Amino acid sequence: MSGLRFVPPPIPERPLAGFALLDALRTNVLRMWPREAYEAPALTQAALGRPILLLNEPEAVRRVLVENEDNYTRSPLRIRILRPVVRNGLLLAEGEAWRHARRIAAPAFSPRALPILARHFALGAQEIIASLEADAARGAPVDLLDLARRWSIALSGKSMFSLEMSDFGPRMHALMTRYIEHLGRPFLLDVLLPLRIASPRDLMRRRLEKDWIGMLDEVVERRLRTKRTGAGGERDLLDLLREARDPESGAEFSREQLRDQVATMLVAGQETTTSGLFWTIYLLALHPALQERIAEEAAGLDLGPDNAAQAFQQLAFTRAVFSESLRLYPPVFMIVREAKAEDQAGSTRIAPGATVMIAPWVLHRHRHHWQEPEAFDPARFLPGAPRPQPMSYLPFGMGPRVCIGALFATALSALLIASIVRRFRIALASTRPALPVCVATCRPDHAPAFRLQPRGAAATAARQAAA
Numbered sequence: 134m135s136g137l138r139f140v141p142p143p144i145p146e147r148p149l150a151g152f153a154l155l156d157a158l159r160t161n162v163l164r165m166w167p168r169e170a171y172e173a174p175a176l177t178q179a180a181l182g183r184p185i186l187l188l189n190e191p192e193a194v195r196r197v198l199v200e201n202e203d204n205y206t207r208s209p210l211r212i213r214i215l216r217p218v219v220r221n222g223l224l225l226a227e228g229e230a231w232r233h234a235r236r237i238a239a240p241a242f243s244p245r246a247l248p249i250l251a252r253h254f255a256l257g258a259q260e261i262i263a264s265l266e267a268d269a270a271r272g273a274p275v276d277l278l279d280l281a282r283r284w285s286i287a288l289s290g291k292s293m294f295s296l297e298m299s300d301f302g303p304r305m306h307a308l309m310t311r312y313i314e315h316l317g318r319p320f321l322l323d324v325l326l327p328l329r330i331a332s333p334r335d336l337m338r339r340r341l342e343k344d345w346i347g348m349l350d351e352v353v354e355r356r357l358r359t360k361r362t363g364a365g366g367e368r369d370l371l372d373l374l375r376e377a378r379d380p381e382s383g384a385e386f387s388r389e390q391l392r393d394q395v396a397t398m399l400v401a402g403q404e405t406t407t408s409g410l411f412w413t414i415y416l417l418a419l420h421p422a423l424q425e426r427i428a429e430e431a432a433g434l435d436l437g438p439d440n441a442a443q444a445f446q447q448l449a450f451t452r453a454v455f456s457e458s459l460r461l462y463p464p465v466f467m468i469v470r471e472a473k474a475e476d477q478a479g480s481t482r483i484a485p486g487a488t489v490m491i492a493p494w495v496l497h498r499h500r501h502h503w504q505e506p507e508a509f510d511p512a513r514f515l516p517g518a519p520r521p522q523p524m525s526y527l528p529f530g531m532g533p534r535v536c537i538g539a540l541f542a543t544a545l546s547a548l549l550i551a552s553i554v555r556r557f558r559i560a561l562a563s564t565r566p567a568l569p570v571c572v573a574t575c576r577p578d579h580a581p582a583f584r585l586q587p588r589g590a591a592a593t594a595a596r597q598a599a600a
């Protein structure tokens with residue numbers, strides 16, 4: 134379609150303060166950051182009389198996320214919104230409890246576990262392609278935002294508990310949607326009230342917590358009761374987590390801990406993966422030549438379940454496209470911490486209780502870190518390209534709390550994108566640009582319609598099937 138172009142999001146001219154700032158936090162955080170944020174080493178703003186510090190200097194980012202990480206806790210708003218659905222899982226755990234859980238969970242997400250998980254991604258991708266054929270053959274518009282959400286729930290659900298998905302899939306999808314669309318977003322009182330006072334939404338979150346945790350208890354309970362054998366006993370992430378042991382103490386997850394970790398992985402992986410998939414597909418629709426390169430790269434590869442982990446290693450260009458999409462549209466667009474004690478981060482003095490923001494969104498578009506920061510150029514991430522400036526590319530965070538699911542998310546996304554682009558040409562069906570709205574993750578302001586055109590032999594087969 135002619136006339137389409139990549140539209141960078143609007144940048145406000147002046148910094149916001151007070152209630153306007155709180156409102157931006159609740160409705161679209163991008164409104165908080167004026168042009169200066171993308172050029173300066175740091176920016177200080179204030180809300181409710183408390184400083185909010187945005188840090189851009191590499192040494193400041195390293196100080197907060199790596200060197201003095203223990204001095205910073207998660208923000209109260211994040212705890213309020215996430216605790217009911219992740220309980221004491223990795224995302225919100227602190228101190229020794231976190232270290233212990235991270236040691237046990239780490240092997241389940243290591244490259245050695247990839248063949249087990251990639252199988253599920255590849256099988257899921259095959260089902261997804263099959264489900265798209267009819268619409269593609271008819272040239273019907275498809276809502277790839279909605280589909281990306283369904284795919285990420287289905288794929289992470291399958292790789293988490295492959296057996297139980299047939300029974301629990303629909304319930305999981307319904308509860309996830311209730312959370313993502315409604316209760317996982319902050320409302321004004323969530324922002325204003327201290328954590329010890331329940332907001333009206335907190336009461337609703339407690340009801341959701343009961344249903345969500347109840348369902349996961351059933352899944353874990355069933356898995357712990359059943360011995361898995363033979364062909365039906367394909368292993369998955371839940372097996373890896375329940376078999377895992379702390380390398381230092383030999384301890385394993387208790388049933389309750391296992392349930393909390395499963396809840397955490399599902400919640401932490403869901404909207405982030407959806408957002409990453411959506412923006413990658415959107416950017417590819419705007420850049421058809423890049424689709425051709427992905428299709429060429431994937432053409433000779435076996436993307437089936439037995440070879441998926443190896444194929445993933447060979448998808449260098451597809452991975453570069455995904456990395457560049459995460460640069461321009463990082464699903465976790467900001468990392469927020471609260472300082473326990475005074476600290477010095479780069480040129481910024483941090484007072485106890487100050488809110489500290491490290492924003493992948495800003496760092497990934499910062500004038501001092503990137504050449505042509507607004508340009509979509511996957512070559513930045515191809516093998517042999519110069520590495521990004523230190524601490525300037527953090528889609529998965531940094532330091533001890535770096536995303537444990539980074540490889541999982543990248544493999545899932547690259548395999549799915551390569552499979553889809555190899556089968557279909559993706560185009561936008563309208564010229565209205567998708568603008569980013571960053572609240573829980575970075576989403577588009579509307580769900581644009583796409584069209585899929587089957588390629589080559591697939592096109593003929595699909596047309597015949599639709600006739």
Ligand code: HEM
Pocket residue numbers: 223224225235397398399401402403405406409463464465468469527528529530531533534535536537538539541542
């Ligand atoms: C494109 C997809 C994803 C993105 C962009 C992403 C990004 C991030 C970021 C930036 C953090 C650090 C947050 C902080 O420091 O406060 C994080 C943490 C985490 N992520 Fe992801 N994530 C993604 C997918 C996943 C998936 C698929 C899983 C699980 C299967 C997962 C599980 C976690 C967990 C458990 C943590 C907390 C780790 C800890 O504190 O030890 N993420 N993620």
